[in-house]
Amino acid sequence: MTIPTCRIDGITHLDLAQTFECGQCFRWEPTGDGGYAGVLGRYPVTLHLERGSLLVHGLTRQQADGILAPYLALDEDYAAIQQLLRQSPALAAAVDYAGGIRVLRQDSWEALCSFILSQNNNIPRIRGIIRRLCEGFGQPLGDGQFAFPTPGALAGRTVEELAPLRSGFRARYLLDAAQKVHSGELDLEQVRRLPTPDAARELCRIHGVGVKVAHCTLLYGFYRTDCLPVDVWMRRVMGRMFPQGLPQALLPYAGIAQQYLFHYARSHPGLFREDAPVDSPAETGV
DNA sequence: CGCCAGGTATGAT
DNA sequence: ATCATACATGGC
Numbered sequence: 617m618t619i620p621t622c623r624i625d626g627i628t629h630l631d632l633a634q635t636f637e638c639g640q641c642f643r644w645e646p647t648g649d650g651g652y653a654g655v656l657g658r659y660p661v662t663l664h665l666e667r668g669s670l671l672v673h674g675l676t677r678q679q680a681d682g683i684l685a686p687y688l689a690l691d692e693d694y695a696a697i698q699q700l701l702r703q704s705p706a707l708a709a710a711v712d713y714a715g716g717i718r719v720l721r722q723d724s725w726e727a728l729c730s731f732i733l734s735q736n737n738n739i740p741r742i743r744g745i746i747r748r749l750c751e752g753f754g755q756p757l758g759d760g761q762f763a764f765p766t767p768g769a770l771a772g773r774t775v776e777e778l779a780p781l782r783s784g785f786r787a788r789y790l791l792d793a794a795q796k797v798h799s800g801e802l803d804l805e806q807v808r809r810l811p812t813p814d815a816a817r818e819l820c821r822i823h824g825v826g827v828k829v830a831h832c833t834l835l836y837g838f839y840r841t842d843c844l845p846v847d848v849w850m851r852r853v854m855g856r857m858f859p860q861g862l863p864q865a866l867l868p869y870a871g872i873a874q875q876y877l878f879h880y881a882r883s884h885p886g887l888f889r890e891d892a893p894v895d896s897p898a899e900t901g902v
Numbered sequence: 903c904g905c906c907a908g909g910t911a912t913g914a915t
Numbered sequence: 916a917t918c919a920t921a922c923a924t925g926g927c
Contacts, residue, residue, distance in 0.1 A: 784923025847908040
């Protein structure tokens with residue numbers, strides 16, 4: 617059995633390193649030659665991007681069109697989105713800094729778990745916890761890769777069994793999410809159909825899911841680009857750059873704006889060292 | 903070593 | 916309602 621390969625041409629507004637290392641996902645690893653290796657559903661995939669041509673190792677062209685293109689939001693008009701965001705000088709700077717960021721359409725369950733594990737945690741350690749989670753509880757896919765564990769694979773476990781993850785106090789939060797989703801007490805496909813405020817309220821029924829984790833789940837797992845997750849970095853950015861909140865015209869893309877601003881702020885810690893005058897952090901989308 | 907990390911639950915004002 | 920604190924662990 618040979619591993620399929622294909623190529624997608626005409627890619628713009630995409631940089632693999634910027635997109636995979638801007639804090640929205642935690643599983644893609646650099647291959648060492650500019651490419652990235654990861655898992656899409658049950659498919660181990662390796663990507664290389666050169667001069668607008670995306671080389672896809674692990675997917676047929678049909679699979680790439682059906683799975684990868686939506687994941688990378690290749691159908692989105694990023695030229696138009698970035699032009700819109702640039703009406704704000706602060707966002708223009710952030711887009712200039714990393715205009716190759718695209719907000720991914722990730723699996724909702726994986727996004728939920730990932731951001732439960734992200735709370736009061738740092739990104740390198742989050743990556744390690746999620747890697748151990750997949751290796752310990754996900755289905756092996758070959759190529760040294762593992763699927764993200766299903767809710768059912770975690771639902772019956774105990775915190776003791778999750779101890780090898782070293783996820784600390786977050787283990788019981790993860791188990792509560794798995795139990796609620798596996799039992800149907802929380803239906804992610806129903807959440808997908810709910811208006812954003814109701815969807816957020818629904819996710820917050822999970823122990824350990826608050827407003828910020830709910831918004832991350834909605835943005836990254838359900839592609840609700842109107843959701844604006846506000847963490848410590850975004851609180852500084854909003855206080856400093858948008859004390860009145862984001863301009864009205866940008867609200868439908870607040871989550872994408874957030875991704876550029878979050879990455880820019882984290883890459884320039886000196887500019888945002890001290891909390892600027894605080895105020896209502898512009899809770900958009902809820 | 904001490905500080906902090908893509909927060910949240912909990913108990914006290 | 917708003918505010919302080921604990922929480923597990925380890926990256927830096």
